[in-house]
Amino acid sequence: xxxxxxTREALIEATKHLLAExxxxxxxxxxxxxxxxxxxGSLYHHFRGxxxxxxxxxHEVSAEMRTAVDDRLDAAADPVVAVLDWLQAxxxxxxxxxxxxxxxxxxxxxxxxxxxxxxxxxxxxGRLAARLGEAAAAGRLTDGMDPGxxxxxxxxxVQGGYVLARATDDxxxxxxxxxxxxxxxxxxxxxxxxxxx
Amino acid sequence: xxxxxxTREALIEATKHLLAExxxxxxxxxxxxxxxxxxxGSLYHHFRGxxxxxxxxxHEVSAEMRTAVDDRLDAAADPVVAVLDWLQAxxxxxxxxxxxxxxxxxxxxxxxxxxxxxxxxxxxxGRLAARLGEAAAAGRLTDGMDPGxxxxxxxxxVQGGYVLARATDDxxxxxxxxxxxxxxxxxxxxxxxxxxx
DNA sequence: GTCTATAATGGGATAGAC
DNA sequence: GTCTATCCCATTATAGAC
Numbered sequence: 001x002x003x004x005x006x007t008r009e010a011l012i013e014a015t016k017h018l019l020a021e022x023x024x025x026x027x028x029x030x031x032x033x034x035x036x037x038x039x040x041g042s043l044y045h046h047f048r049g050x051x052x053x054x055x056x057x058x059h060e061v062s063a064e065m066r067t068a069v070d071d072r073l074d075a076a077a078d079p080v081v082a083v084l085d086w087l088q089a090x091x092x093x094x095x096x097x098x099x100x101x102x103x104x105x106x107x108x109x110x111x112x113x114x115x116x117x118x119x120x121x122x123x124x125x126g127r128l129a130a131r132l133g134e135a136a137a138a139g140r141l142t143d144g145m146d147p148g149x150x151x152x153x154x155x156x157x158v159q160g161g162y163v164l165a166r167a168t169d170d171x172x173x174x175x176x177x178x179x180x181x182x183x184x185x186x187x188x189x190x191x192x193x194x195x196x197x
Numbered sequence: 198x199x200x201x202x203x204t205r206e207a208l209i210e211a212t213k214h215l216l217a218e219x220x221x222x223x224x225x226x227x228x229x230x231x232x233x234x235x236x237x238g239s240l241y242h243h244f245r246g247x248x249x250x251x252x253x254x255x256h257e258v259s260a261e262m263r264t265a266v267d268d269r270l271d272a273a274a275d276p277v278v279a280v281l282d283w284l285q286a287x288x289x290x291x292x293x294x295x296x297x298x299x300x301x302x303x304x305x306x307x308x309x310x311x312x313x314x315x316x317x318x319x320x321x322x323g324r325l326a327a328r329l330g331e332a333a334a335a336g337r338l339t340d341g342m343d344p345g346x347x348x349x350x351x352x353x354x355v356q357g358g359y360v361l362a363r364a365t366d367d368x369x370x371x372x373x374x375x376x377x378x379x380x381x382x383x384x385x386x387x388x389x390x391x392x393x394x
Numbered sequence: 395g396t397c398t399a400t401a402a403t404g405g406g407a408t409a410g411a412c
Numbered sequence: 413g414t415c416t417a418t419c420c421c422a423t424t425a426t427a428g429a430c
Contacts, residue, residue, distance in 0.1 A: 007395075007396080022303060023301060023302065023303070025222045025223065025302075026222065026302075026303050028422075028423055028424080029423075029424060029425080030422080030423075030424090038396085039395095039396055039397045039398080040396090040397070040398070040399085040425095040426095041395080041396060041397060041398085041426090041427090041428095042395075042396060042397085043425090044424095044425065044426075045395060045396075046395090049424075049425070050423095050424070050425090096300075096301055097360075099364070100357075100360045100364065101301040102301075102364075103293075103301075103359075103360045103361075103363040103364040104220060104293055104298040104299075104300075104301040104302070104360070104363070105220065105222075105223075105301070105302075106219060106220065106223050108363055108364065108366075114364070114366065117364045118364055118365045118366070121361055121364050121365055121370075122365065142380075142384045144380070145380050145381075145384065146376070146377065146380065148373065148377075149373045149374075149376045149377035149380060150377040150380065150381065151377070152358075152361065152370060152373035152374040152376075152377050153354050153373075153374045153375075153376075153377030153378040153381065154377070155357065155361060155374075156353065156354045156355075156356075156357025156358045156360070156361055156374035156377075156378075157350050157353045157354055157357055157378075158353075158357065159353075159356070159357035159360040159361065160297075160352065160353025160354055160355065160356035160357030160358075160360070161349075161353045161357075162300075163294075163297045163300045163301070163353070163356040163357070163360070164300075164318055164349065164352060164353055164356065166300040166301070166305055167296070167297065167299075167300040167305065167311070167314045167315055167318050168315045168318055168319065169305075169311060169315070173318075173349060176345065176346045176349035176350075177346075177349040177350045177352075177353035178350075179343070179346045179349075179350075180343065180345075180346035180347040180348070180349050180350030180351070180353075181350040181353075181354075181381075183339075183341070183342050183343065183346060183347065183385075184342075184347065184350065184378075184381040184382060184384075184385055185381060187339045187342065187381075187384060187385035188380075188381055188384035188385065204413075204414075225404075225405055225406075226405070226406060226407080227404080227405075227406090235414080235415095236413095236414055236415045236416075237407095237408095237414090237415070237416070237417085238408085238409090238410095238413085238414060238415060238416085239413075239414060239415080240407090241406095241407065241408075242413060242414075243413090246406075246407070247405090247406070247407090
């Protein structure tokens, strides 16, 4: 039959949406089956259980988000512009980060769940550090600034922005955190593109 | 009413510890009763239910953490030193913030749970903004920098540091985020004589 | 491969004796 | 106020027909 893998894909797709909306602990096999339209046995035919299915879904989400980061960070030739662009991108603050929100859950202790999430954070920190390194090499960064540490702080600002927005039920909290970090970063970067010898 | 509070206090104390360790969704009334040593009916005698008890526990945690913030931010006369001191305080990164970690849970939608958490974040942002405002008034902050936005970004760095540390199972992720933010902040503040924090 | 039926466990709350 | 006993329901997973 041509429709091979149809049910499996439907299960993964439903899981991706439910994990984004409710997190891991609050997403039950029943919810997944209802949303995907699959029958009871199908989940356990295609996957070992809930965590195995969630791992498959998170693997896809992680890949999507790494691609999105690459697209944004490669869009501008100027590294400082690219980093500021990534930092200030609009984000659905009240929904939370599809991967980062799982860090608070006990399920992060399961290696199969943690792996795709950690892969994303390592990737985004590495890519930011690389572009900040370009800026540093061009003498555009204040002396003594470590690109890896600055990258970590910027990723943290975004993840913390989600936390603040959800905790105070206010999407503007994310925008304030982004704006503050952008101002700090601008203050320690030379603003002009080009040769600074 | 005399002799009041022994069992009630034990229930709240047990709940504070369990919320810090496991979050809200994974803390069950059974766990609370086992840890507190109270019998089954006591929880529902003293509280309306799980969320009511959790609210009481979070109210206490929020007050404790606001006091801790005040102590740190008032310790140094110099506002920039005080803010850097707060930012770089050692934190138990893998355990997560006792309040911030709940922001990712569905329970944050319940007003009684969200209120003490939001109160903490509003407090710490307000106190940081006040001290950064002192620095700005003294001409110690780069022009055009908004104290409220910088405060939001610093709180976000800490919350995001917890997320990164847990997601990558690496406490050093928190320290890198803190160090990066401290470097950014120092770069936009006029140097403090005799102090290298 | 997919379905219906159902088991086993634990979460959250209540009843009522003492 | 505190205890024991119990209820109802959701979660996660399995069994076995088709």
